[in-house]
Amino acid sequence: MRMTRSLAPLRHRDFQYLVSGQLASNIGDACYAVALPWYVLAERGGTLLLGTVLVAYGLPRTVLMAFGGAASDRWRPWTVMMASDVVRTVGAAALAVVALLGPARAESLVPIAIVLGAGQGLFLPASFVIAPTLLPDRELPAGNALTAGGTQLALLIGPAVASVVVGSLGIAAAFVVNAATFALSALSLARIRSAKRRSTPAPAADSGNAVPARTTLRQLLRGEPALLVVLVVTLAGNFGTGGLSEVAVPALAHGPLNTGAVGFGGLIAALGAGALLGTLGAAQLSRPRRPAVLCSAVCLAEASMIAVTPYLGGAIAVGVGLFGYGLFNGMANVVMITALQRWAPPNLLGRVMGLLLLAGFGIFPVSVAFGAFVVDRFGPIPFFPVAGLILLLAVIGSMTQRRWRDLGVAVPREGQPACVA
Structure with a gap:
């Protein structure tokens, strides 16, 4: 089933x-x-x-x-x-x-x-x-x-x-x-x-904080804290993870773990396998009751996994940690993208997705430079808790915003049962 x-x-x-x-x-x-x-x-x-x-x-x-x-x-x-x-x-x-x-x-x-x-x-x-x-x-x-x-x-x-x-x-x-x-x-x-x-998506189920269809992008950015929170969390997450994958993990494999090229490839494969399983696991969630809260919880688990990974022990244990990080990251991405697709006005969906991608890809070079600086000065191990802490603080801050917590909350039509995860 x-x-x-x-x-x-x-x-x-x-x-x-x-x-x-x-x-x-x-x-x-x-x-x-x-x-x-x-x-x-x-x-x-x-x-x-x-x-x-x-x-x-x-x-x-x-x-x-x-x-x-x-x-x-x-x-x-x-x-x-x-x-x-x-x-x-x-x-x-x-x-x-x-x-x-x-x-x-x-x-x-x-x-x-x-x-x-x-x-x-x-x-x-x-x-x-x-x-x-x-x-x-x-x-x-x-x-x-x-x-x-x-x-x-x-x-x-x-x-x-x-x-x-x-x-x-x-x-x-x-x-x-x-x-x-x-x-x-x-x-x-x-x-x-x-x-x-069909040029625009079909309307989704009614949402408790639905945005009017004729809203402009400027009005959306000014009047909807939820979108700004999404962008901030995306920036924070990618600010840490870009330097993590491109600098800290290779340096950890080459230095403290001393795994060689084969071991480094295994660590990257573990990260990718976790992300693949996480995306497929998210497919089981037809319509979560509170998708933004679910996404925040998954991101908190992701931040925790990032922070502890280099302290787990040898290469195999670190690989398990990277697998867990990829798992939570893949699940959070699918949950959030789906929630935004359902929440955004159809006439603005492309621009909302463009802003989300711009936040993720745009911060990547800065993240790599930041990762290189930290790893060069302090070594690869301290960068992991730093990256996890950045994501953790962004997610905790997002949970203080009611509009964020209510993003994508479905309001059933009369006579219909409420949706559950």
């Missing part, structure tokens, strides 16, 4: 196409993430060129997330996603041609990276808006869990696929795979019919 609820969204043909297309493109992204550094460094481009290309990719991706959300509201998420996939297909194909023709050069790689980053920035907010147009409200948590789970699965298997492709066929072949996955995503979108006809 539980498994049936988790897989219920796959009964809808259009959602099947959406999930399969996004899984393909996420695997392609993983191939790109492995092949690009290898190409630049193997062709004597150096770390400076690699950093320049990564900035050229990351900056437009972050900046255009807010615009991508607005574009999804003004037009249709399907249209924005299709245009993004077409642009990224061309960009990845151009990158494959560049890799075939010769060594890595800034004048070739930087423009392509800008195009790919811009396409990703436009695509991501739209991908969160399209799901409510394809699924009934009761299946939305399971649908979000399946798409998030597909992303986590791609992060687990994508690097292995890229390594095999690069090792056997060459670097250019990995970029060809990336282009092909974007093309597959576009073809999957082309088979989706209902999203072409």
Whole structure:
């Protein structure tokens, strides 16, 4: 019965196409993430060129997330996603041609990276808006869990696929795979019919703090503390976790744990496996009575797990701690995204998702720099409780806001029973 609820969204043909297309493109992204550094460094481009290309990719991706959300509201998420996939297909194909023709050069790689980053920035907010147009409200948590789970699965298997492709066929072949996955995503979108006809999500169940449909984004930011709380918690969580995954965990594996590359890979795999299981576990929650309170409780558990992980003992115990951190993080993400999809006015959903993504991705470079500073001065172990404390304080502060606690609270129509988790 539980498994049936988790897989219920796959009964809808259009959602099947959406999930399969996004899984393909996420695997392609993983191939790109492995092949690009290898190409630049193997062709004597150096770390400076690699950093320049990564900035050229990351900056437009972050900046255009807010615009991508607005574009999804003004037009249709399907249209924005299709245009993004077409642009990224061309960009990845151009990158494959560049890799075939010769060594890595800034004048070739930087423009392509800008195009790919811009396409990703436009695509991501739209991908969160399209799901409510394809699924009934009761299946939305399971649908979000399946798409998030597909992303986590791609992060687990994508690097292995890229390594095999690069090792056997060459670097250019990995970029060809990336282009092909974007093309597959576009073809999957082309088979989706209902999203072409419907530009906004269907109305969800009545909410105790529903926002008027004609509210503007400025009015929403001024008059709804709940949205500001979501953004603050997102900033706080990502401020700690970015430095955690990119700096503190590698430094912990290399230094105090002395696990080597294989052990470090195992720690990252444990984190990813926990996130995958957490997203799938969230699929069991059809409509929690108080989703924001549930999310806060899960985030408190996440903060606690982050803080204690380096003190658990050896590599296996730390891996268990990272698994728990990933588990709670994956569950909290699905619960919060689903609550926002149900709460936000349909005409503003894209912009709300764009702001949420902008908060998460925008703070990432700052988080990495902060993590590098703390780890360099004090070592990797103290950074874990610092990251946990930042998230803990943000969540405790959020619980003092009644509008936050009431976010997404369903008010049953007359004659209907109240919804329970």
